[in-house]
Amino acid sequence: MRVARIALSGMLLLAFSGGDLRAQAEGKRKVTSPAFKDHGSGFEKTLSSVMAGLEVSGGISAGWFFTSRPGAGFCSSGWLLSNLLVEISPKDKTAPLIFTAAFGETSTPSLIGSPENTNELHIEYAFLTVTPVAGLTAEVGLLEPITGCENTYTFRNKNAFLGAVASQQPYNAYGGRIGYASKKTSLHAGYYQDRLDREEYRTGDSALGNSWELGLSGSIGGTDASVYYYHVEKTRSLTCMVIERTVGAFDLALNVDYWKRDVGMKSSHGDDHAVGGALYVVPHFGRFSLPLRLEYVDQGNSGLYLGGVDANRVYTATLSPTYRIRDNAYVRADAGYARAKNGFMDDDGHVKSDRVCLAVEIAYTL
Numbered sequence: 001m002r003v004a005r006i007a008l009s010g011m012l013l014l015a016f017s018g019g020d021l022r023a024q025a026e027g028k029r030k031v032t033s034p035a036f037k038d039h040g041s042g043f044e045k046t047l048s049s050v051m052a053g054l055e056v057s058g059g060i061s062a063g064w065f066f067t068s069r070p071g072a073g074f075c076s077s078g079w080l081l082s083n084l085l086v087e088i089s090p091k092d093k094t095a096p097l098i099f100t101a102a103f104g105e106t107s108t109p110s111l112i113g114s115p116e117n118t119n120e121l122h123i124e125y126a127f128l129t130v131t132p133v134a135g136l137t138a139e140v141g142l143l144e145p146i147t148g149c150e151n152t153y154t155f156r157n158k159n160a161f162l163g164a165v166a167s168q169q170p171y172n173a174y175g176g177r178i179g180y181a182s183k184k185t186s187l188h189a190g191y192y193q194d195r196l197d198r199e200e201y202r203t204g205d206s207a208l209g210n211s212w213e214l215g216l217s218g219s220i221g222g223t224d225a226s227v228y229y230y231h232v233e234k235t236r237s238l239t240c241m242v243i244e245r246t247v248g249a250f251d252l253a254l255n256v257d258y259w260k261r262d263v264g265m266k267s268s269h270g271d272d273h274a275v276g277g278a279l280y281v282v283p284h285f286g287r288f289s290l291p292l293r294l295e296y297v298d299q300g301n302s303g304l305y306l307g308g309v310d311a312n313r314v315y316t317a318t319l320s321p322t323y324r325i326r327d328n329a330y331v332r333a334d335a336g337y338a339r340a341k342n343g344f345m346d347d348d349g350h351v352k353s354d355r356v357c358l359a360v361e362i363a364y365t366l
Helices: 002-016 018-029 034-052 263-268
Strands: 054-067 077-090 097-106 122-133 136-143 173-181 185-195 211-220 223-232 236-247 250-261 273-285 292-298 313-319 322-326 329-345 351-365
Antiparallel strands (some): 097 122, 223 236, 322 329, 329 351
């Protein structure tokens, strides 16, 4: 942890304080030997050359978050650093071999979870991309999944709280992925042996197996569509469909997920499958937007989304008034409601059937 903090401080200092360091270095060279002058000048040129070839992206978001009935042992409200992500990659994306690396932390607040600060820096994802021929890529390392309408790093989403459907989708994993992209269609396949969050999809003492994925996406008449299959050995599989389209000042999207338990997991649950859908409607009015998300989940007695035995169905609604201060900065409020019979618990341990989530968040992206 201490090493990560030192590395972060050093990288940010080099990236954003080059001018001050240069001025200090020039001042020192006035009282040092010619040999040191030459060495300093060479180092400066090398460092400037390296930094000039790098692209830094990512973002930071923070604010006040409230969740009624957060569960026993969790706070209902507080200030949250919802995301910190610094991604580094070469500016030249046409090279046959490039790298992408990102570090930071994310709390990923969810309508059916309990947001809390993680306070730890991690390598979030890092991988090498090989492009042997145009359109064909191979990625190896710690990879982000390609699925759904929402992202783990919520400053990239339309809502501050992650939705119920997105909260169960795959997380970053170690492995490899190959892909092929043409002008209107792309196909990818991946294989993974470990996930960054090792508790993902765990049920009781069940062992987590390896996982693999297949995905196909394309665009027809202004409508983007994708289908995705993700299988976790010995546990469960996900079939996902996403449709997105822009009509005038409205962004529209639909995400439908179908989860099915593996054969070996059926005996311990009343149902072996669950289906969930999320509808997104985002009207834009200049720098102001009003994202609306509506969700419905039918999980029966499977417990795939919520563990309560009575929580057969889950309903959510989220409205997120957002104002973009500039293209890479926004302030937004989030008002979310979730309902599932006996699916939630207050901080005293009493079972309840609904929950309210509120947030005021500000973000800056690189």
